[in-house]
Amino acid sequence: MQQPDQQPVSNEAREQLYSEFVGLQARHDLAIRRFVRFVMPSADGVDDVMQETALECWKKFDEFRATGNNARADEFVRWACVIARYKALSWQRDRVRDRLVFSERVVTRLSESALDRVEGRQEERRAVEHCLTKLPSDQRRLVLSVHVPGESVANIARETGEKARRLYSRINTIRTRLMECVRQQLAGEAING
C-alpha cells in the first residue's frame, strides 16, 4: 500500500502510484470529459480544462489515496469531477471578457445533474444510434454532417445553395426529434429495467 505521507516517497512507489493513476485516468477520461463538456457552453476549451484537470488530479492523487479511497471507479470519477468543475469555472472566469461563458451559479447548478449523467454515455450513444436508423437517410446525413470534423454548416450551405439559417433550423428540428426518441428509448430502458 502506498503511504503518500511518508517523505520521500521511493521512486518505485511513485511509479506504482503513477501507473495506478494513469490507469484510472485513462479508463475514466471520457466520463470526466463529458462532465467538463456539460459545464461549458460549447466544446471550446474542453481540451484545456481536461488537461489542467488531469495535472491537478495527479498532483493531488496522494491525497485522494490517503483519504482511504480505494481507487474505486465511482469515487475517482466523483473526485476528479470536483476538480474538473473548479478548473472549468476558472477557465471560464478567465475568458469572461472575450467569449460567452457560464456564470458560477450556472456551472454549480449544472454540475449537480451533470455528475449523474457521465456514466450513461454508452446507453445514450446506443439510443442515439438506434434513433438515427429511424430517420430518412437525407436527414441522417444532414444532422451528422454538422459534426463531421472540419465540416461546417456554412460549407453545406454553400454546397447546397441553402441559407445557413435555414439549414440550422432544419438540423435543430431533427435534433429535437432525436432527443425525444432518445428520451423514450432510455425511459423504455428504465421502465423495462
Place this chain on the structure above:
Amino acid sequence: MDDRTRQLIFQTIDQTISTEDFVRLQEMMEQDADVREHYLDAVSLCESLGEIAGEPAGPTGEQVNSPKLDPASTSDASQQRPRARWTLVTRLAVAASVMFLVGIAFWLGRQSPQARPVPSRSGYSVADEESEFRIAGHATLRRAIDVQWKRDSIQRMEGEVLPDGRLAFSQGLVEIDFFCGATLIVEGPADLQIRSDWSVGVSQGRLRASVPPAARGFVVNAAGSEIVDLGTEFALDVSPDNARIEVIDGEVELRGGQFDGKHLLTGQSQSLKGSSSGPDLFDALSTATDLERRRESAQSQLWADWQEHSKALETDRRLIAYYRLSPTPADRTILNRANNGQDGDGLIVGPVVSTLGRFGAPSSGLDFDRAGARIRTRIEGEFSAYTFSCWAKIDGLDHRYNALFMGDGYENGEPHWQIRDDGRLMFSVMVDESQDIRHFNARDQRVVKDAGLHRVYLTPPFWDVSKSGRWFHLAAVYDPIGRQVTQYVNGESVAKEEILDRFFIDRLRIGPAEIGNWGQPFRDSPWFAVRNLDGVIDEVAIFHAALGSDEIHHLYEQGKPLGY
C-alpha cells in the same frame, strides 16, 4: 419548453448565439431546472452525434461525410465548429516529464472520443458496435477431468476458448481442440504453451495428438525439436529430463535440433532428450475413449453429489422458492422444493424444451429459446431482503433484455433479474411505481407512461459469444440492511453497489413472476417486448435473506458441473 429556448440551446452548442440571447438563456438556466436538463440532453445528443460522425462509417454503414467539399473553402471560422483536437499535442512538447506522461495517458484517452475496445482477461475484444465481433483464441478446452491447475497458470473451464499463452496443471486430463482440427489429449502434470491455431509448445506432459487431414502440418515444439505431424496420430512424453515421441499411426517429421529432417513412421519412436525409455511407454496413455469413460464416471459422481446437496438445500429456512428443473417433470408442474415455501409451484407454459442439464446425460434443463417459452409462478409474502441464484447456460443474447427471473407487473418491491445484450447482468427492484422519475417537463410533447422510481444495478459484461454453451452460476443479493446490492458470477462477486436513500426499499414482494421470460410487458414498443432467454436454466433458488459471499461461493462450489 418552448421552441425558442430549444433554439437558443442549440445555438449555444453551435456557437452561433448572440450575446443578448446567451444572457437570456443563462438566466433561464439559472432559474429553471427544466432548461438545464434540456441543455444537458442537447449536449449529450450532440456529443454522441459527434462521436458517431467522427467514425469512418455511420451506423448503417454508409459514409456520413457530406458531399465533397473544397478544403480551401472551409475558412469561415465564425460558422465552424471548434475542433481544438491537436492543441494538446503541441503542448505535450513543452511539458515536463511527469506532466508529459500524464499528458500521454490523457492524450491516448482522448484520441478517439468513442469508447475504445478494452482487451479483457479472457483475451477477446469487443470492438465498437458496428464492427464484427471477434474472439482471440486458438483452441477450445473441450474436456477437462479432475484438473488441478497450477497456481501460476490461469484456471480454465471446460468449453473455454484458449488464447495464446500458458496452460499448466499438476494433475488431471484435458482434451484440447485446436481450431485447425488437431486434438490433444494431455495428462498432467503438464505445461503447455499455446502459440497459434497450428502450434503448441510442450515443456512437460504426456500427450496424444490426433491430426486429421485438415490439420496436417500441426506443429508441437518439444525439447528443441519441431514435431510436424504429417497425418493421423502420435504420442509424446516430456518430463524435465526426458522427451520421447512415438508415432501411433501415420507419419511425423522432425525439424530443427539434432534430428532435423528425420521422418518417423507408424510404430517408430525417437528419444529427443535424455535416455530412451521402454517401448511400452505409451500403452498406458489415455485415449479418447478412456477420457470419455473417466468423464462419465466423474460426471455421475458429481450428479449424485449435487442431488444430495440439493436435498439438503431444500431445508434452508430462508428459502422462499427452490426449483429444480432437472429431471424434467412428467406433467408441466415444477414443484417448489423449499420446505418453508408455501405454494409457489411453477408451471411450464409455451414451447419450453427439455434438454441436457449441466451434469450432462443424467441431468436435464429447460430451454427458453422460443419466444413464448416461460415458467410462471406466483410467490406470496413480503420480505426484507432477497437473494436470487440460478444456473444458466446462455446460447445468445439476441434480445435487448434477456430474462432470468421477472416480476410480472414490476410493482413496488418487485424484482427484475435479466441480462442485457451487452452481456451485463441487470438486477433491479421497483422502489416507487407512482413516482415520476422524469426530469423533463414535456409540456407540448406526447404523454409518455410513468416509469416509476427504480434503480438498475448492472455488472460489467460477463458474457459474450465465446461463452455460449457454457454454464454459469449467477446470483444477485439485494440487501437493504447492509445497503448493498451484490451480484455474482460463478461464486465470485462481480459488482457491488450501495443502495442510495433515494432507491431504498425494504418491503419486498414477488407476486406473479416468470422464469426465463417476462409476463406482462406493459410497454407496447415492440423492441422491448420479447425477452425470453435464449438458453437453458436448470436450477433456481430464491431466499428471503441476503446471503453472504461465502454462502454464494458455497452454492457455486456445490453445484458446479464437471470441468469447473
